[in-house]
Amino acid sequence: MKRSLSGIKPTNIPHLGNHLGMILPAISLQADHDVFYFVADYHALTTVRDAEKMRDWSRQIAAYFLAFGLDPQRAVFFRQSDIPEVTELAWMLSCVVNMGMLERAHAWKAAKDRGNEGAEVHGLFAYPVLMAADILIYDSDVVPVGKDQVQHVEMTRDMAERFNQTFGETFKIPAAKVREEVEVVPGLDGRKMSKSYDNTIILMDKPKQLRKRLGLIVTDSTPLEDPKNPDTCNVFALYKLFATKAQADELAEKYRAGNFGYGHAKLALAERIEEAVGEARERYYELVARPDDIEDVLAAGAVKARAKAREVLNRARANVGFRAG
């Protein structure tokens, strides 16, 4: 069976972009893949500066995956920082990757554009190296991620190839897996949904709060009675992500007929969302109330992940001429 591996940083509760772009696609792969998923807390440490938040957000991410159906009996589900082997492999990869490639990483370029280069932490610059280690250390085949992470997976392939050429066959070459229809989920303002733009929709918000947030979706000022164009509307773009084809066609008709306002469309969107996530939200809150159970799941996952990580790390150690441990 092919192995699917992915991680997500505990930098807040997941938003709809994370949900559709990464979390659901990753979970659905458990049906026919051997899956390894983790809470990327080493990566979060580049920005999270509060231990309590690191702990809470890590458990929230874990609860989220479990609430939406990740089966811990089948999946290997763990915390990245429980696998210290990955930081050793990151060092080995650091010794084959050149600075030029890392300088081309989007996140680093963005930091430079902000004029912040000198003040940035080294972890941000080295971020793609640790991510490559995450992927390569489990002999992963596919990496389900949103589009913005594809560059990192390309870099991972590059590092693996360089290492294999230099030291002999060591790593499997992985590939990113992006779901086209949710490549870039739009936020409240129509730009890519992202924590950094404060335009997120959080499905785990209580329904009332969530409806309030949906009220903030930016729309144009076409009067209520006029016909409207669904194809240029942010509300409709989001609606389509939760609706069947028939439901989407029906809403499009109402837009075009007029006498249907954006407020109505937002209510319809809220309904679809509740149908899709209402039960999972209840499970989520039950789980976050039992942090010890979450810890047990992650600890059991770490034991399995670590065994595999050790095996691949030993292979790499032997190939570069270290004692194979």
Ligand code: ADP
């Ligand atoms: P953010 O941009 O809010 O900081 P992250 O960078 O932590 O989100 O993303 C975590 C995962 O979710 C990644 O796999 C990323 O590609 C995916 N993702 C984030 N935002 C979106 C979006 N708007 N559409 C699709 N996928 C997304």
Ligand code: TRP
């Ligand atoms: N960089 C990813 C993000 O920001 C998180 C991540 C860390 C990851 N290691 C990974 C994703 C390995 C896939 C595979 O969302």
